[in-house]
Amino acid sequence: MEAIVEKLKELRKQMGKTQADIARYLGISYPAYAHYESGRRDPDPHSLNKLADYFGVSVDYLLGRKEPDPSKGKRINVYGEIAAGIPIEAVEDIVDLEEISPDMAARGEYIALRIKGSSMEPRIMDGDVVIIRLQDDVQNGEIAAVFVNGDSATLKRIKKEKGGLWLISLNQAYSPMFYSQRECQELPIRILGKMVELRAKF
Numbered sequence: 001m002e003a004i005v006e007k008l009k010e011l012r013k014q015m016g017k018t019q020a021d022i023a024r025y026l027g028i029s030y031p032a033y034a035h036y037e038s039g040r041r042d043p044d045p046h047s048l049n050k051l052a053d054y055f056g057v058s059v060d061y062l063l064g065r066k067e068p069d070p071s072k073g074k075r076i077n078v079y080g081e082i083a084a085g086i087p088i089e090a091v092e093d094i095v096d097l098e099e100i101s102p103d104m105a106a107r108g109e110y111i112a113l114r115i116k117g118s119s120m121e122p123r124i125m126d127g128d129v130v131i132i133r134l135q136d137d138v139q140n141g142e143i144a145a146v147f148v149n150g151d152s153a154t155l156k157r158i159k160k161e162k163g164g165l166w167l168i169s170l171n172q173a174y175s176p177m178f179y180s181q182r183e184c185q186e187l188p189i190r191i192l193g194k195m196v197e198l199r200a201k202f
Helices: 002-014 019-026 030-038 045-055 181-186
Strands: 074-079 094-100 110-114 129-134 143-148 154-161 164-168 177-180 189-199
Touching: 002 019, 002 030, 002 045, 019 030, 019 045, 094 110, 094 129, 110 189, 164 181, 177 181
Parallel strands: 074 110
Antiparallel strands: 074 094, 110 129, 129 189, 143 154, 143 189, 154 164, 164 177
16 A cells, blocks of 8 residues: 555645644554554554545545546635534535635545634735635644634634633734633634635735
8 A cells, every 4th residue: 555655644744743643543552553654554444444534535545546636626615604503514604615726625624714804914804715624623823713602713823721722813902812621611612624725805
């Protein structure tokens, strides 16, 4: 399975994950996962399926049997608002469509959000569209769409601490918001996905 070695390395780095992160997700030891990326051992069928789900690709793609068609992009919905607890497929507030590349589409499931307000200025302006890769966690310092207290998704920079979570606006006129671990569980605070691209509107 030579193809899977390069695919695993490429997809893991694109998501900003370490080998230890993937090993924890699979429920195996770090050395066992490292063997997958070195080619010393092939993933068993169960691990292969879990890896495909984690990276948002098909097993065929991991095995090098199916490559994206570079001539065809994928269109994704642009939402004006998404409320917590409503499945994406049930949201009706679709305001536009954006196209992403086949290469990007092969790395996960995506939506787009139209920004409201000035909390992320000057980098992200009111009316801009951001591309979000759906995932329930992000790395420290990354920008994510987040549900707070059951409200619609808001875009904030994430800062994790042992005692809780900071949601930080880029606009310094807005104060950072801190939520304890208990508040994150009870409100709740839930990450919808990671911002991977900004499409500014002029």
